[in-house]
Amino acid sequence: MEKTEQRMDEIMSRLLRTGVILAAVFVLAGGVVYLARHPTPVTNYRVFQEEPEKLRTVSGIFHEALALHGRGLIQLGLLILIATPIARVAFSVVAFLYQRDWTYVLVTLIVLGLLVYSLLGGAG
Amino acid sequence: MNTLEFTTLVGLSSLVAGFLGALTGLGGGVVIVPLLTLVFGVDIHYAIGAALVSVIATSSGAAAAYVREGYSNVRVGMFLEIATTTGALVGAALVLHLRVSMISIIFGVVLLYSAYASMTEHADSSANTGPDRIATWLKMDSAYPTPNGLQSYHVRGVPQGFGLMFVAGVLSGLLGIGSGAVKVLAMDKVMKLPFKVSTTTSNFMIGVTAAAGAGVYLRRGYIDPGLAMPVMLGVLAGSLIGARMLAGAKVKVLRMVFSGVIAVLAVEMIYNGLK
Numbered sequence: 001m002e003k004t005e006q007r008m009d010e011i012m013s014r015l016l017r018t019g020v021i022l023a024a025v026f027v028l029a030g031g032v033v034y035l036a037r038h039p040t041p042v043t044n045y046r047v048f049q050e051e052p053e054k055l056r057t058v059s060g061i062f063h064e065a066l067a068l069h070g071r072g073l074i075q076l077g078l079l080i081l082i083a084t085p086i087a088r089v090a091f092s093v094v095a096f097l098y099q100r101d102w103t104y105v106l107v108t109l110i111v112l113g114l115l116v117y118s119l120l121g122g123a124g
Numbered sequence: 125m126n127t128l129e130f131t132t133l134v135g136l137s138s139l140v141a142g143f144l145g146a147l148t149g150l151g152g153g154v155v156i157v158p159l160l161t162l163v164f165g166v167d168i169h170y171a172i173g174a175a176l177v178s179v180i181a182t183s184s185g186a187a188a189a190y191v192r193e194g195y196s197n198v199r200v201g202m203f204l205e206i207a208t209t210t211g212a213l214v215g216a217a218l219v220l221h222l223r224v225s226m227i228s229i230i231f232g233v234v235l236l237y238s239a240y241a242s243m244t245e246h247a248d249s250s251a252n253t254g255p256d257r258i259a260t261w262l263k264m265d266s267a268y269p270t271p272n273g274l275q276s277y278h279v280r281g282v283p284q285g286f287g288l289m290f291v292a293g294v295l296s297g298l299l300g301i302g303s304g305a306v307k308v309l310a311m312d313k314v315m316k317l318p319f320k321v322s323t324t325t326s327n328f329m330i331g332v333t334a335a336a337g338a339g340v341y342l343r344r345g346y347i348d349p350g351l352a353m354p355v356m357l358g359v360l361a362g363s364l365i366g367a368r369m370l371a372g373a374k375v376k377v378l379r380m381v382f383s384g385v386i387a388v389l390a391v392e393m394i395y396n397g398l399k
Contacts, residue, residue: 009194016188016331020181024360031353035128042130043350045160048167050345057343074349075342078177078356082338084184085331092202103262107202111332114209118216119339 019084030073135354142362158389172300173346178359183331190324208333211293216340228397235390297337302330
């Protein structure tokens, strides 16, 4: 394996680890706030009801987390978690650009596009 | 039961699931959905959302270690991710249109297959055949470290592998699992990757596939913070402990037991779906 490729792997590995740790910290902090403030009866998960808008959209989640609401903080952690593999793919685009491997620049861009669409996109 | 008790129970169960999943290589995600629906009476949509999130956490955590060791084939992984992420989007869209009983039955069948696949002995299929036209064009052939230095290998069956990966993606988006069993099948049997390479590359891909599904689930409001919190933290902690203990464990017996548990859960999911 080439030296640059090894360095890329090194960075990618660090990126993944940082993302997971950061996500876990937010989820844990949010969990503490949530448990400290939440009323005693357990939420009914038997019947499915969509989460409110503010816990479903990226802007809503940021808003809730900034207000230091437990559920908002947890959701922000989960958002970071979902963003971690996306960041990894974005990093791969750069890595393949650096290697002038145009086929794989295209391949990774397609994957990145699909991921961004899934998180922000319209349908569904 | 109050919220603290519920959270603690779900968290501890998830920890055990993550621990056993890491030790046996089956992944903790597969038992989360049956656990939450059958034992805790949670609606399957919430359960799938929480499971999917935990799958991202464990796969990204594990991939961080594997990528550095130079086993995973990034080109193969990236190319196949086009298939898995497209599949995940299709699977997540399907959830809207399928009845809960149908999802349960599909889940049970996939679980049964995973249990079966994990019990069959693995024969390394890298009796290396010559280069393949498509794989060569996509620069997929590579090498991986062995005790005797770098061992090079050729990749084969790209179109068939791509098709199977689409199926793996659909299942991941539909059921909230990593679909590791299908991914390894595609890369081992069809694309003839060496075992170590296929397992680590599959792990590398699982997080991306799950992220595609989770994005849709989050927007649709299937991911409940109160439920996802103990599941994600529990599975992550459990899998980290499991990975650390992997060295000296009697994995074979454990895998048999865990496969048995999965099979029982699978039958129960199917039974519940048919009821």
